[in-house]
Amino acid sequence: MALAMFVKALEGPLPRWRPADAHEETDDAHEAAKDAHEAAWYRVAASHHEDAQTCAAYQSLCLHTELFQRPQPSWFAPSFAAAFAHGPPTAAAVRALVEEVSPGVFAFDFLSPSFCERLLCELEHYDSSGLPVVRPNSMNRYGVVLNSIGMEKTIDALQRHYVRALAAALFPVEGEHVDHHHAFMVQYKHGEDLGLDMHTDACDVTLNVCLGKEFTGAGLTFCGLRGGGRERTFSYRHQHVKGRAIMHAGHHRHGADDILGGERYNLILWNKSSTFRASKDYMNKVARPEADEADKPDLVCLSYTHDDDYEKYRPLPAGVVPRRERCAG
Numbered sequence: 001m002a003l004a005m006f007v008k009a010l011e012g013p014l015p016r017w018r019p020a021d022a023h024e025e026t027d028d029a030h031e032a033a034k035d036a037h038e039a040a041w042y043r044v045a046a047s048h049h050e051d052a053q054t055c056a057a058y059q060s061l062c063l064h065t066e067l068f069q070r071p072q073p074s075w076f077a078p079s080f081a082a083a084f085a086h087g088p089p090t091a092a093a094v095r096a097l098v099e100e101v102s103p104g105v106f107a108f109d110f111l112s113p114s115f116c117e118r119l120l121c122e123l124e125h126y127d128s129s130g131l132p133v134v135r136p137n138s139m140n141r142y143g144v145v146l147n148s149i150g151m152e153k154t155i156d157a158l159q160r161h162y163v164r165a166l167a168a169a170l171f172p173v174e175g176e177h178v179d180h181h182h183a184f185m186v187q188y189k190h191g192e193d194l195g196l197d198m199h200t201d202a203c204d205v206t207l208n209v210c211l212g213k214e215f216t217g218a219g220l221t222f223c224g225l226r227g228g229g230r231e232r233t234f235s236y237r238h239q240h241v242k243g244r245a246i247m248h249a250g251h252h253r254h255g256a257d258d259i260l261g262g263e264r265y266n267l268i269l270w271n272k273s274s275t276f277r278a279s280k281d282y283m284n285k286v287a288r289p290e291a292d293e294a295d296k297p298d299l300v301c302l303s304y305t306h307d308d309d310y311e312k313y314r315p316l317p318a319g320v321v322p323r324r325e326r327c328a329g
């Protein structure tokens with residue numbers, strides 16, 4: 001019976017449950033909802049199917065097959081590999097490995113320069129393969145989602161064996177047990193995206209590591225925590241260094257300053273925790289208001305994507321549609 005239901009589910013969405021005495025007048029509404037539900041299911045299924053085909057196709061084209069397997073100690077900076085040589089380090093050892101460069105922002109040497117170069121070559125090779133490119137999110141017009149090219153298992157292992165211990169030690173509430181993720185590469189250069197508007201991440205704990213290449217400008221500006229009362233107050237400007245990573249809470253407002261010259265590529269891992277997301281702490285977090293627009297913000301902390309009062313303080317950047325028009329449309 002259970003097997004039969006499972007097979008049925010693979011064929012398509014299960015029929016929606018309806019109370020036996022549902023009134024006939026609601027039939028049309030129910031039918032419309034059922035159609036929408038089914039259409040959504042088929043869209044998701046088609047997209048999974050396309051992703052699976054892309055991953056399989058790229059396996060025979062990729063440059064470095066080891067990048068699609070378990071992470072190796074040689075991928076990491078020596079200090080990072082040493083800290084994990086005998087399994088995940090204690091919280092005290094994690095604290096000794098990282099530097100808290102600003103409250104809630106931790107920096108540490110993470111990847112070896114040669115690994116950064118290999119990963120970048122692979123991602124550039126993917127880009128020139130002609131296979132479909134899944135972009136990271138609505139804000140990044142370039143870059144690629146790593147799971148969509150076949151690296152999901154590698155990133156799963158990276159999260160489980162390395163990142164989880166860091167997130168748990170540095171963010172004991174949100175990061176106690178990160179267990180799923182969205183992993184992507186972002187890129188900035190003249191003629192493409194120059195920077196990234198102020199935002200918070202759709203995750204619990206973010207890991208952000210610079211892969212190179214050479215660049216000037218392109219700092220990462222931090223303001224406050226969403227709902228913390230000082231969300232739009234400047235706190236820190238980070239200068240990325242190849243191989244070095246930062247870890248911060250997803251609800252820490254940040255944005256990428258425009259690049260002035262060269263090219264910058266970063267690998268971003270949005271870590272999410274199922275346990276945290278089922279907790280009261282999480283419910284309280286999402287219930288907090290976005291930004292306190294009563295307070296006078298620091299100009300660098302304003303977001304044209306998220307703040308209704310942006311234009312009260314600054315003209316919109318060229319080409320940006322006012323938020324009220326975007327939201328009305």
Ligand SMILES: O=C(O)CCC(=O)C(=O)O
Nearest residue numbers: 186201208220256266268
């Ligand atoms: O460019 C960066 O370093 C950060 C990018 C970022 O914050 C994001 O993609 O969410």
Ligand SMILES: [Fe+2]
Nearest residue numbers: 199200201254
């Ligand atoms: Fe971000």
